[in-house]
Amino acid sequence: MSECLVDIPADAINPVEPYLRSERIPHIWCPGCGIGTTVNCFARALDESKLDLNKVAIVSGIGCTGRVAGYAALDSFHTTHGRAIPFATGLKLANPELQVVVYSGDGDLFAIGGNHFIHAARRNMDLKVICVNNLTYAMTGGQTGPATPDHVISTTSPYGVFEPAFNLVQLAEAAGAAYVARWTTFHVKQLARSMEEVMKKRGFCFIEIISPCPTLYQRRNKMGDGLDTMKFYKQVSKIRNGAPTSECGLTKSGEIVVGKFVDRDRPGYFEMLNAQMTETLGDRYVIPEASSCGDC
Amino acid sequence: MAKGFVAITVERCKGCGFCVEFCPTKVLTLSSAFNSKGYHPPQVVAADKCSGCDLCGMYCPDFAIFGARNAR
Ligand SMILES: Cc1ncc(C[n+]2csc(CCOP(=O)(O)OP(=O)(O)O)c2C)c(N)n1
Ligand code: SF4
Ligand code: SF4
Ligand code: SF4
Ligand SMILES: [Mg+2]
Numbered sequence: 001m002s003e004c005l006v007d008i009p010a011d012a013i014n015p016v017e018p019y020l021r022s023e024r025i026p027h028i029w030c031p032g033c034g035i036g037t038t039v040n041c042f043a044r045a046l047d048e049s050k051l052d053l054n055k056v057a058i059v060s061g062i063g064c065t066g067r068v069a070g071y072a073a074l075d076s077f078h079t080t081h082g083r084a085i086p087f088a089t090g091l092k093l094a095n096p097e098l099q100v101v102v103y104s105g106d107g108d109l110f111a112i113g114g115n116h117f118i119h120a121a122r123r124n125m126d127l128k129v130i131c132v133n134n135l136t137y138a139m140t141g142g143q144t145g146p147a148t149p150d151h152v153i154s155t156t157s158p159y160g161v162f163e164p165a166f167n168l169v170q171l172a173e174a175a176g177a178a179y180v181a182r183w184t185t186f187h188v189k190q191l192a193r194s195m196e197e198v199m200k201k202r203g204f205c206f207i208e209i210i211s212p213c214p215t216l217y218q219r220r221n222k223m224g225d226g227l228d229t230m231k232f233y234k235q236v237s238k239i240r241n242g243a244p245t246s247e248c249g250l251t252k253s254g255e256i257v258v259g260k261f262v263d264r265d266r267p268g269y270f271e272m273l274n275a276q277m278t279e280t281l282g283d284r285y286v287i288p289e290a291s292s293c294g295d296c
Numbered sequence: 297m298a299k300g301f302v303a304i305t306v307e308r309c310k311g312c313g314f315c316v317e318f319c320p321t322k323v324l325t326l327s328s329a330f331n332s333k334g335y336h337p338p339q340v341v342a343a344d345k346c347s348g349c350d351l352c353g354m355y356c357p358d359f360a361i362f363g364a365r366n367a368r
Contacts, residue, residue: 012303014353014362025359031310031335036357044354188354226357227313 019043021073028067032226034185034211035065035132039072041188042103042130045195051099058101059088061108063139064213065132068103082112085120088127096270099128099199106133106147110166114146121175121204123269128198128205133168134213135250142216149252153220168208170245173262178203180245180262184210184233187258194260203268210256221252300348300365304338308360311335315352315361321345324352 016039029035046056053074060069062081069076079087088100102109109117109131120127136154137143143156147168152161172180179201183191191209198205212218212229223229233256241259248257267275277285302323309331315338316324323346327339338361340346346363353362 009301009367012301012362012364014303014305014359015350016353016359016362020359026308026310027358029357032312032314033357036359037314037355040354040356040359188351192354225312227317230314230317230355 015047016040016043019046019073021071024071027071029064030213030215032212032214032229033064034134034209034213034226034229035068037185037188038130038132038191038209038211039068041192042068042072042195044192045199048192048196049199051199055097056099056101057088057091058103059084059091060102061104061113063105063108063137064134065103065105066108066139068132072103082108082114082116084108085113085116085127085129089116089120089125092126096126100126102127102129104129104131105138106131106135106168107137107145110146110168110171111137118171118175121172121177121206124176124178124203124266124272125269126202126204128207130195130207130209131168132209132211134211134217136213136217138213138216142213142220147250149250151252152217154217155220165250167245167249169206169248169261172206172208173245176204176266177206177262178264178266179205179260181206181260182208182210182248182256183258184237184256185212186230186233186237190239190258197260201263203266210250210258223253297366298344298346298348300346300363301343302340302346302348302352302361302363304340305360306331306337307333308358309335309337310358310360311337312357313338314355314357318355319352320349321347 057075058069058072059077060066061084069078084102084104088102092100137145144154146166181194212226214226237256239259245261323342324338325341326336348363348365350363
């Protein structure tokens with residue numbers, strides 16, 4: 001592989017490299033696809049968080065975004081379509097010491113996996129859910145999904161989408177998420193900071209990342225390539241931390257409200273479980289120990 | 297001496313141009329040369345202006361470029 005064009009110190013390495021299964025790179029994502037950019041932010045967040053990487057697991061569903069688990073040098077699992085959250089819930093329940101990250105697409109998490117999302121948020125399950133929202137089912141050819149905005153042209157809506165889309169941040173808040181933020185792939189620094197923040201936050205955390213799919217979404221809608229989309233995000237995004245999520249719905253070409261919208265403390269699943277069982281069973285209830293197998 | 301340097305792995309690049317566009321000091325431009333997959337990778341045109349901020353590295357969807365500060 002031909003390296004750099006200028007002299008660099010021999011020991012210099014790309015900060016993302018330790019977090020990648022480098023033997024699998026180059027990845028399959030198209031030129032100008034935003035998913036790789038989100039992975040850079042995730043790598044930097046892991047770096048800053050100083051977490052023990054033996055205690056971090058990443059779970060993805062199916063889709064272009066679902067490939068992230070296969071490229072991350074962590075304990076990874078690529079589940080069936082829509083089932084990242086139930087798999088992650090099982091991991092967390094069996095080994096509460098694990099930091100469990102769910103990294104998946106808008107279709108995977110909100111269509112086939114939509115029920116799992118709302119119930120994990122309702123229970124305040126300690127999961128960090130990162131959703132790359134390219135506003136379409138990309139891997140299968142660009143069909144209309146639950147996050148595709150009005151008027152957009154897609155494979156299955158050749159005359160334009162007419163059904164209302166979910167506002168993902170509002171849905172997450174209403175279902176009970178402890179932390180809700182949205183950024184675009186243009187906002188790399190802010191996104192990395194949010195990702196780092198959720199690593200320290202307990203409870204169900206949700207980060208939505210608006211991301212280009214130039215091959216299917218932008219092309220069909222004559223919105224240019226990946227770079228045009230990044231410039232579009234820069235132009236139409238407005239940072240409004242604390243904005244009411246009900247005001248953050250997305251349209252095809254209008255403003256994109258970004259920021260941290262929700263950061264609250266609610267009792268977590270284990271706390272609620274232990275409190276209820278202690279109340280009912282008294283001394284007979286033994287709080288389950290973290291079933292960690294030591295250094296694995 | 298420049299405050300930082302930038303390193304490019306030409307064969308990983310898919311020519312999206314994110315690094316060129318979002319480098320705050322315009323250190324880069326897309327080269328007219330091709331890599332073996334037929335993409336135009338970036339090249340350094342103003343090495344002295346590189347701060348090593350690594351914004352190019354954060355934007356690059358293909359993990360093909362990064363910046364770092366020079367040791368003082
Ligand atoms: C049970 C099942 N139904 C349908 C599919 C086909 N399928 C694969 S990926 C996908 C959608 C992915 O969309 P999204 O989660 O938004 O990911 P993206 O590719 O956009 O990143 C679908 C419907 C499948 N793999 N399994
Ligand atoms: S189809 Fe879209 S989302 Fe999938 S890799 Fe290509 S650009 Fe990315
Ligand atoms: S951002 Fe990466 S893939 Fe895009 S042109 Fe620059 S080096 Fe190439
Ligand atoms: S490290 Fe910063 S200044 Fe240097 S090329 Fe990259 S973006 Fe530009
Ligand atoms: Mg999608």
